[in-house]
Each structure stands twice: as structure tokens, then as C-alpha cells.
Amino acid sequence: MMVDQEASIIVASAADIIVAREMGRKVGRELNFSLTDLTIIATVISELARNIIVFAKEGNVKVGKIKQGGKLGIQIIAEDNGPGIVDVFLAMQDGFSTGKGLGLGLPGVKRLMDEFEILSDTGKGTTVSVIKWVL
Amino acid sequence: MEVPILKQSDYLIATIQAALTDEDLLNLHYALVERVGKHRSKGVIIDVTALDIMDSFATRTLRSLAHMVKLRGAETVICGIQPEVAFTMVQLGLTLEGISTALDLEEGLDLLKKIDTKKRKV
Numbered sequence: 737m738m739v740d741q742e743a744s745i746i747v748a749s750a751a752d753i754i755v756a757r758e759m760g761r762k763v764g765r766e767l768n769f770s771l772t773d774l775t776i777i778a779t780v781i782s783e784l785a786r787n788i789i790v791f792a793k794e795g796n797v798k799v800g801k802i803k804q805g806g807k808l809g810i811q812i813i814a815e816d817n818g819p820g821i822v823d824v825f826l827a828m829q830d831g832f833s834t835g836k837g838l839g840l841g842l843p844g845v846k847r848l849m850d851e852f853e854i855l856s857d858t859g860k861g862t863t864v865s866v867i868k869w870v871l
Numbered sequence: 872m873e874v875p876i877l878k879q880s881d882y883l884i885a886t887i888q889a890a891l892t893d894e895d896l897l898n899l900h901y902a903l904v905e906r907v908g909k910h911r912s913k914g915v916i917i918d919v920t921a922l923d924i925m926d927s928f929a930t931r932t933l934r935s936l937a938h939m940v941k942l943r944g945a946e947t948v949i950c951g952i953q954p955e956v957a958f959t960m961v962q963l964g965l966t967l968e969g970i971s972t973a974l975d976l977e978e979g980l981d982l983l984k985k986i987d988t989k990k991r992k993v
Contacts, residue, residue: 750893757890757924775924775955779963782926830964841927844963 739811741800747785747814748794756797757781763799764810767870776848777810777868783841784814784864792818792861802867809850809869817861824856874899876906881913882983884976888921896932903936907943913990914983915940918976920951930965937970946986948972950979 742763745756757778764777781797788795795816802811821827830843842864846852851867872895877884883906885899903915917933919925925933937947950973952960960966971986973979 754890754892772955772958775953775959776962779924779926779959782924782928783963786926786928844927844965847964848959848962 738803739800740802741798743800744796744798746794747788747797750789753782753785753789756785756799759797759799760810760812763801767801767808767810769810769868769870773868777812780845780848780866781812781814783845784812784866787841787862787864788814788816788818792816795861807869809867811865811867813863813865815861815863820858820860820862821854821856822858824854828854874902876902878906878910878912879980881911881987882980883907883910883912883915884918885915886918886921886976890923891929893928893932896929900932900936900939904939904943907940907945912945913987914946914948916973916976916979916983917947917949918951918979919949919956920953920975922951922956923953925952925956925960925965927963927965930960930967934967934970937967946971946983948979948982950975 743759745752745759747756760777760781761774764774785797795814798813800811802809827842845866849866850869853865856862872889874885874887883903885903907915933949940947948971949967952972971982973982
């Protein structure tokens with residue numbers, strides 16, 4: 737697995753969310769993703785970046801190109817040093833929310849992407865890593 | 872970026888022209904709810920043709936906006952949701968339940984007129 741990191745954006749305000757998703761679109765276009773996939777990528781970044789702002793106030797969104805076997809894809813990593821998620825299993829259930837969201841953020845993101853990984857440590861922070869492969 | 876709100880006879884038309892920050896969306900919220908009273912509008916159209924994504928925040932804001940407009944006695948129609956945006960919203964599990972939608976501005980105005988005529992008959 738090889739990752740070519742294209743950008744790392746500090747997310748600390750609502751305006752940064754737009755910057756982050758534009759970066760995702762740019763990298764996605766370079767990988768020749770379809771318009772639907774570009775919309776999915778931008779939406780996923782928007783959801784993950786908003787989670788950072790709502791729950792951790794500040795964090796990072798990294799966008800990169802990933803190569804695995806013969807496959808090429810886009811990898812998005814959203815990380816923060818916020819409070820962390822107490823029950824990741826519950827957070828992955830549709831309709832569960834402790835924040836201001838719809839409670840659909842993470843399961844929805846998982847549905848939209850090909851690979852989904854979440855690491856969360858209470859008191860230390862959360863890292864969500866997702867990949868979408870170019871078909 | 873502020874969203875311009877146009878008054879067209881009994882209706883208000885808000886055309887979103889570019890990606891909006893959360894703050895812009897909330898400002899639109901307050902501006903519309905206030906203008907509905909000021910102009911005694913019967914309906915509001917929000918044209919989202921230029922929006923390249925609708926995430927959970929945007930969806931929630933539009934939904935609450937429509938409900939507030941309704942409490943002020945007017946109807947809301949959201950028009951111009953792009954096909955790939957619709958696709959992504961459904962996958963993400965976002966809905967605009969109970970809110971009227973239309974393909975474009977023209978259809979949106981037609982729909983508002985129909986709702987209005989129905990209301991007057993009652």
C-alpha cells in the first residue's frame with residue numbers, strides 16, 4: 737500500500753470545511769473520478785470535517801492518492817485530539833447521535849465509501865480513515 | 872457570501888449561487904423568515920441548482936427553514952437539486968421529508984401557485 741499525500745488541511749472553522757472539500761474534489765478530479773463520485777467525496781469530507789468542528793473544535797483533514805495492488809484510489813483521513821467517542825459501536829448505528837447532527841454521519845460515510853476505519857480513544861481523539869477506489 | 876432574495880409578486884425567491892458556509896446558511900434562515908412577514912409572502916422558493924453538495928448540515932438547515940416559513944404562514948419549495956447531489960443524499964440517509972421539491976425554478980413557481988390556489992379555496 738502506497739499513499740501519496742496531497743494535502744493536509746487544518747480544520748478549525750466552517751470556512752475550512754469548504755477548503756477541505758475543494759481539495760478533495762481537486763485530488764478526485766486528478767484521479768478521474770466521475771461527477772457522482774466527486775460529489776460523494778466532497779460530501780464525505782464535509783461530514784467528517786464538521787464532526788471535527790462540532791466535537792473537537794479543531795483537527796486535520798488529509799487527502800491523498802492511494803495505490804494498492806493494481807487499484808488506485810483516494811484516501812481521506814480526518815483526525816482530531818478531541819474527547820473521542822465513548823462507544824464507537826453505538827456511533828456506527830444509524831440514528832444514534834450525541835451531537836447536533838442527524839445521527840447519520842458515520843454510518844452514512846461508511847455507506848458512501850469503499851473502505852472505512854475508525855480509531856477513537858476517549859480523551860485522546862478520533863481518527864477516521866476512508867478510501868474510495870477508482871473503478 | 873450572502874444569498875440574494877428576490878420578491879416576485881406573492882413569492883420570495885432565494886437563489887443560492889455558490890458553496891455556502893454554515894453561517895451563510897443560518898443568515899439565509901433568518902433573512903427569509905423575517906422577509907416572509909415584511910412582504911406578506913405566500914411562498915418561498917430556494918433554488919439550490921448551484922449547490923454541488925448537500926451535507927447533513929445543509930439538509931437540516933433547509934428543513935428547519937421550511938418549517939419556520941410554514942409557521943409564518945407560507946410554503947417553501949426547494950428546487951434544483953442536482954442528480955449527483957440527490958444520489959449522495961439518499962446514500963447518506965438524508966431526507967427532506969414533508970418539504971415540497973421541484974425540478975427547477977419554473978416548476979417551483981408553478982407548484983407554489985397550485986398550493987396557493989388550493990389554500991384560497993379552503
